[in-house]
Amino acid sequence: MTRALGIIAGAALILLYATMLLLIMPAIQLRTGENPPAALAPYTEAQARGRQTYIALGCVYCHSQQPRDASLAPDMTRGWGRPSVPKDYSYDNPHLMGTMRTGPDLFNIGARQPSVDWHLTHLYAPRSVSPGSNMPGYPFLFDVIDFVPEGVTAVNLPPEYRVRGGTVIATPDAMDLVEYLLGLDHTYPTDDLPQADPDDQPAAKSADDDKVSVLDTDLLSGTLLPPVAKVGATQ
Amino acid sequence: MTPAIAFLLAMTFLISIGGIFLMVWGLANDQWGDGEEAAKVIFAEGELGREEDPALTGVRRKGIQKEHEEGDLNIDEEELAERRVFDRSGRTPVLWWLSSSIVWLLLGSLFGVVASIKLHVPDWLIQDAVLTFGRVRPAHLNVVAYGWASMAGVGVGIWLVPRLFKTPLLGGQYATLGAMLWNIGMFSGTVAVLGGMSEGLEWLEFPWFVDIFLVLGGALAAVPLLMTILRRRVHHLYVSAWYLIAALVWFPMLLITAKLPLFTGVEQAIMNWWFAHNVLGLWMSPLGLAAAYYFIPKITGTPIYSYSLSLIGFWALALFYSQVGVHHLIGGPVPTWLTTLSIVTSVMMVIPVLAVAINHHMTIYSRWRMVLSSPTLRFVVAGAMMYTFASVQGSIEALRSVNVITHFTHYTVAHAHMGVYGFFSFILFGSIYFILPRLVAWEWPHIWAIELHFWLVFLGFGIYFWPLSIGGWLQGTAMLDATRPFMDSVLLTMPYLKARSVGGSLMTLGHVVFAAHFILVMRRMGPASDAPPKLMQGFGKRKNVEVANGAKS
Numbered sequence: 001m002t003r004a005l006g007i008i009a010g011a012a013l014i015l016l017y018a019t020m021l022l023l024i025m026p027a028i029q030l031r032t033g034e035n036p037p038a039a040l041a042p043y044t045e046a047q048a049r050g051r052q053t054y055i056a057l058g059c060v061y062c063h064s065q066q067p068r069d070a071s072l073a074p075d076m077t078r079g080w081g082r083p084s085v086p087k088d089y090s091y092d093n094p095h096l097m098g099t100m101r102t103g104p105d106l107f108n109i110g111a112r113q114p115s116v117d118w119h120l121t122h123l124y125a126p127r128s129v130s131p132g133s134n135m136p137g138y139p140f141l142f143d144v145i146d147f148v149p150e151g152v153t154a155v156n157l158p159p160e161y162r163v164r165g166g167t168v169i170a171t172p173d174a175m176d177l178v179e180y181l182l183g184l185d186h187t188y189p190t191d192d193l194p195q196a197d198p199d200d201q202p203a204a205k206s207a208d209d210d211k212v213s214v215l216d217t218d219l220l221s222g223t224l225l226p227p228v229a230k231v232g233a234t235q
Numbered sequence: 236m237t238p239a240i241a242f243l244l245a246m247t248f249l250i251s252i253g254g255i256f257l258m259v260w261g262l263a264n265d266q267w268g269d270g271e272e273a274a275k276v277i278f279a280e281g282e283l284g285r286e287e288d289p290a291l292t293g294v295r296r297k298g299i300q301k302e303h304e305e306g307d308l309n310i311d312e313e314e315l316a317e318r319r320v321f322d323r324s325g326r327t328p329v330l331w332w333l334s335s336s337i338v339w340l341l342l343g344s345l346f347g348v349v350a351s352i353k354l355h356v357p358d359w360l361i362q363d364a365v366l367t368f369g370r371v372r373p374a375h376l377n378v379v380a381y382g383w384a385s386m387a388g389v390g391v392g393i394w395l396v397p398r399l400f401k402t403p404l405l406g407g408q409y410a411t412l413g414a415m416l417w418n419i420g421m422f423s424g425t426v427a428v429l430g431g432m433s434e435g436l437e438w439l440e441f442p443w444f445v446d447i448f449l450v451l452g453g454a455l456a457a458v459p460l461l462m463t464i465l466r467r468r469v470h471h472l473y474v475s476a477w478y479l480i481a482a483l484v485w486f487p488m489l490l491i492t493a494k495l496p497l498f499t500g501v502e503q504a505i506m507n508w509w510f511a512h513n514v515l516g517l518w519m520s521p522l523g524l525a526a527a528y529y530f531i532p533k534i535t536g537t538p539i540y541s542y543s544l545s546l547i548g549f550w551a552l553a554l555f556y557s558q559v560g561v562h563h564l565i566g567g568p569v570p571t572w573l574t575t576l577s578i579v580t581s582v583m584m585v586i587p588v589l590a591v592a593i594n595h596h597m598t599i600y601s602r603w604r605m606v607l608s609s610p611t612l613r614f615v616v617a618g619a620m621m622y623t624f625a626s627v628q629g630s631i632e633a634l635r636s637v638n639v640i641t642h643f644t645h646y647t648v649a650h651a652h653m654g655v656y657g658f659f660s661f662i663l664f665g666s667i668y669f670i671l672p673r674l675v676a677w678e679w680p681h682i683w684a685i686e687l688h689f690w691l692v693f694l695g696f697g698i699y700f701w702p703l704s705i706g707g708w709l710q711g712t713a714m715l716d717a718t719r720p721f722m723d724s725v726l727l728t729m730p731y732l733k734a735r736s737v738g739g740s741l742m743t744l745g746h747v748v749f750a751a752h753f754i755l756v757m758r759r760m761g762p763a764s765d766a767p768p769k770l771m772q773g774f775g776k777r778k779n780v781e782v783a784n785g786a787k788s
Contacts, residue, residue, distance in 0.1 A: 002471055004464045004480060011481035011553055015488055015517065018557030021246070022509045023498070025239050026573055032500035056431035058369020064643055068566040072639050074717035084568045089500035094435035097504045099563055101643035101714065102354070104721050126357070132722045134357045134729075140364050 036090030039188030043091055043180070050180025053173050055094065057138065064098035065107040065184070081108035085192035103135055110185035117156050119178040120170050125161045141174035239572050273471035274538040277398065277529060279318060280311035285536045288609045288669065322673040324403035325393050328410035328459065330674060332390030333667060334757070335418050337750050339382025342425075344743040346375035351736045355729055365429050373440045374428045380438070380514065381449065382421045384659055386414070388522035389456045391666040392479045394674070395529055396460050399476045400467035406459040413455030420448025436503070438511035443494050450487050457483035474545040478525035481553060485517040501568055509560035515654050516556035520622075523659040524552075524591060526666045527619045531598050534612045534669070535605055540597035548590030555583045562633040565642060581633030588626040595619040610685040614665030617693065621657030628653065640715060645728060645735075646707025649700050656742075657696060664688070664749065671756050680761025684752045688745045695741025698734055706731025 036042075043051060054060070067075040069083040076082060084107055089095060113119065121128060124142050126135040144166040148154050153175065155168040162168070170178075275283065350372040353359055360366040389410075397404045424441035427433065433440040441449070460483060464476075472480075493510040532539045539545060561569060561577035599606065599616050606616050628650055632641055641647055668685060672678045679685060706728045713724035755761045 004461075004472060004476075007472070007477050007480045008484050010550070011484045012488065014550075014553045015485055015557050017246070017250075019492060019509075021243075021576070022558060022561060022573070023492070023502070023506050025242060026505050026570055027498065027502045029239055029570060030500075030502055032502060055433060055435035056370075057364065057367055058373055058433070060435065060437070061369050061372050066564075066567045072566045073715055077717040078721060086501040086568050088568070089504075091500075093499040093503065095500055095504045095507065096435065097501075097564070097567060099437070099508075099643065099647070102645075102725070130722075132726050134354055134725055134732075136353060136357045136361045136368050138364075138367065139362060 030086045032086045032090055035087060037087050037188065037190060040088065040090060040186070041183075043183065046176045046179040047183045048180075049173075050176035050178065050183075051096075053141075053177045054096065054180055059106075060096045060098045062098075062100055062102035062135070063104065063106045064101050065105065066097045067105055067107050075105060078104065079108075079112050080105040081111070081187055082190070083193060084186060085190050087190065087192060088186045103133070106181070106184055107186055108184060110182040111187045114182060116153070116178055116182070119181055120153065120155045120174060121157060123174060123177070124155050124168060125157060128158050128161045138174075141171055141177065142168050143171055144168055239570065243572070243576070271538070271542050273473060274532070274542040276469050276471050276473045277475075277533055278536075278538070279314040281309040282311075282315075283536060283538065285310065286534060286605065286609070287536065288534050288611050318398070318401075319673070321397035321401070321403050322394075323676075324397050325407050325410075325459070326674050328404075328407045328414065328456075329390050329394045329670065330757075331411050331414035332386050332393065332417075332456070333671070334753075335414055335421075336383050336385075336387035336390060336663075337753055339378050339386060339421060340746050341743075341750055343375055343379035343383050344739075344746050346371050346378060348736065348739045348743055350375050351732070351739050355732045355736065364431060370429050370431065370433075373433060373437070374425055376438065377428060377440055378421070378425055380519075380655065381424070381441075384519055384655060384663065386417060386421075387663040387667065388482075388519060388526075388659070389413075389417075389453070391526050391663060391670065392482070392522055393456065393459060394670050395475055395479065395525065396463050398529070399469075399473050399479075400463050401469050402463055402466050404459050404463055405466060406462040409455045409458035413452040413458075415452075416448045416455065417452030420445050420452060423448070436507045438514060439493055439507065446490055446494050450490050453483065453486050453490075473529070474539070474542070474549065475525040475529045477549050478521035478528070481549075482518055482521035482525070485513070485521070489513050489517065504564060504567070505561055505569055505573065508563035512560035512563065513557060515651075516552070516559065519655060519659045520552065520556065523618065523622065523662045526662050527595055527615055527622070530611065530615045530662075530666060530669060531595055531619065534609055534615070535599065535602040537598055537602055540594050544590045545594055548587045548594065551583075551587035551590065555580045555587065559584065559629075559633065562638065565633075565635060565638045578633045578635065582630050584626060585630050588623060588630075592619075592623040596623070610682065610689065611665045611668040613689060614661050614668065617689075618658050618661030618663075618665065621653060621661060625650065625653040625658050640708060640711035642711070643714070644707040644711040645703050645731070646711060649703035649707055652696070652703075653700060657700070661692075664692070667753070671753065675756060675759065677756050677759040679752065680755055681752065684748055688749045688752070691745030691748065692742050695738045695743075695745060697738070698741065699738030702731040702734035702738070706734075 066084050067080040067082065070076050088107075089097075118129060122130060122135075123138050125137050126133045142155060144163045146166055148167050148169060153170045155170060157168060349360070349366070350368060353368045353371065357368075364370065393404065393407075393410050420441070424445040427442050427445060428440050432442055434442055439446075460479060464472075464480075489510055493506060498506045528539065528545065558580040559577050561573050562581050565574050565578070567574075595616075596619070599612075599619075606613050631637055632647075632650060641650075668679065709731075710724045710728050713719050713727060714721070
């Protein structure tokens with residue numbers, strides 16, 4: 001080739017084409033932000049602050065928020081919830097879908113683990129409630145004080161994790177973060193998932209139809225694991 | 236879905252027709268015919284068959300030269316002397332970009348090792364939010380990707396410009412300014428990530444005002460390229476030039492599009508991975524390939540194996556690489572046609588990769604013994620081989636059946652390092668070994684230090700890559716097995732994560748050796764080389780040259 005302009009134009013045009021295909025077309029098709037599911041509430045102020053902490057502490061580098069279909073992976077069996085659909089992310093900016101599962105998926109952690117106590121204990125000393133975990137503790141989200149005033153939540157800790165001569169309490173940051181985690185609950189039904197089409201001719205049905213019917217929301221809620229028993233709930 | 240498919244079909248049709256017209260035009264205008272001549276553009280008159288490696292000592296130089304059977308060389312010495320002046324014309328900007336990149340390399344490696352250790356010693360350094368894993372890890376990624384790899388890539392690219400166009404570098408001061416702005420961006424971005432001001436998107440953590448510095452810095456770095464092209468003294472644009480031009484067009488386009496507040500939710504995730512993969516595909520890859528396409532033939536003194544093939548490789552890379560990003564969201568809540576498109580283009584990447592692989596590996600094939608002697612070439616060839624490996628691995632990894640296992644695991648992390656480190660960083664190391672002596676007129680004082688650097692990073696990377704790939708694969712299989720608790724997938728990775736820390740530490744040690752050696756050359760320290768003091772000729776003021784020559788002879 002002998003023309004620099006040709007290369008510049010060609011390179012730019014190809015990238016424009018790819019941009020149109022990969023970004024503009026899906027955006028036209030999806031329009032996630034415009035039509036949020038009725039059952040999905042926008043983030044409360046506390047949840048939004050907690051979400052900011054989730055971002056600032058980089059939780060996304062170990063936790064995804066996108067359960068996969070049962071035909072791909074046993075995400076539902078693990079209690080991570082039904083496969084997510086675009087609408088579920090209506091209020092998410094920035095998105096936190098993640099691409100790593102050093103830890104479990106958190107898209108429905110609020111439904112799977114609704115205990116504030118458990119989350120606080122887990123954030124302060126992960127291995128006290130989840131032996132073997134390689135999640136770091138977040139001691140800077142907590143304070144140690146002598147006397148717990150009214151309206152402040154003390155963290156329930158097994159004896160070996162307690163701080164001598166003081167009580168570990170949650171800072172507002174920790175409470176907001178837990179508030180956000182508890183709000184991560186996308187177990188409501190959705191009709192955006194592929195369903196067995198009643199108009200289909202019976203002959204066209206394949207073995208895959210069984211898999212599709214697994215996406216039934218009734219069945220889904222049944223697969224959610226019961227909350228983990230509270231650890232040290234009473235002192 | 237219907238409009239999307241209709242659009243895809245229409246575009247496929249139009250692109251095919253357009254491709255045919257382009258081919259006809261290319262044939263009619265002889266864009267292919269004299270390609271093999273164009274492959275020789277990078278050599279001086281009569282220089283074919285002569286090695287070029289400033290890191291070599293005299294004995295090895297003779298050994299290498301023996302590889303050629305051409306016998307007497309009749310080189311145009313005047314042209315060589317002129318080239319030595321050109322080589323130095325980009326001194327200030329290139330040194331700015333390269334020196335900065337090495338500082339970021341050291342810092343980025345440190346972040347990498349800390350993040351790696353944290354995954355198996357989770358209670359280490361947790362008292363402060365600044366050093367929590369979720370901040371050190373993105374700091375590592377941004378510092379090595381935008382600080383080390385990008386800055387070194389731009390530095391190498393700018394240095395190549397006068398070589399490719401046989402003209403002194405014009406407008407170098409713009410690129411110097413660009414390096415300063417880029418450094419400001421890197422510094423503030425890193426502080427922002429560590430301080431918890433990340434924007435939350437992987438590869439795009441830097442706040443938007445920080446990225447303004449990167450866009451401006453990158454644009455300024457492109458100015459000397461464009462100015463020098465206009466004054467070039469060669470008719471043909473050598474293949475390296477295409478990649479350089481394209482990379483400098485693509486990066487600002489990518490970064491600006493990614494930072495526009497257009498997308499939220501799933502659309503943003505799609506944009507996120509379109510961008511992140513394109514940083515590798517349309518920014519680092521072209522810069523790395525530009526360097527490899529120059530240094531492999533130049534060091535060996537052999538023109539590239541097939542010049543026409545490189546043309547296919549270039550345009551196929553542009554077309555396919557730009558569409559592969561969504562394979563990071565396979566199984567996610569994105570339209571199926573979109574992931575399928577990305578999987579198909581990921582597999583199609585085999586075409587440009589094979590084109591490049593044939594060119595690089597066949598060129599070195601007849602001169603493979605040089606890899607043993609030339610430290611520069613060894614880095615570049617190892618990098619080129621790992622490019623082939625990483626690319627083929629990536630194509631396979633995009634297949635749904637494989638991806639379902641590797642997705643969400645450390646396997647992907649290992650693969651990403653094969654691309655950015657195994658391929659790109661190795662080529663950058665080799666390039667810097669070639670370039671620096673020509674900028675400062677001082678040869679690398681310790682060949683053993685180059686050897687040590689090579690083996691530390693090569694073996695270190697092996698210890699990094701293989702265990703992490705195996706561990707990641709096992710992690711993926713464990714996660715897919717519903718009968719095993721999730722914790723199994725965490726526990727089983729521990730030995731592999733420890734191995735990764737060992738490998739990463741060795742790599743970091745290699746970088747320290749490299750940086751120390753770099754400083755020695757910059758300060759003109761260490762024993763003088765026994766190689767002919769040719770580098771000194773034509774440098775700077777006449778007086779200096781005489782002094783330097785006198786000192787050496």
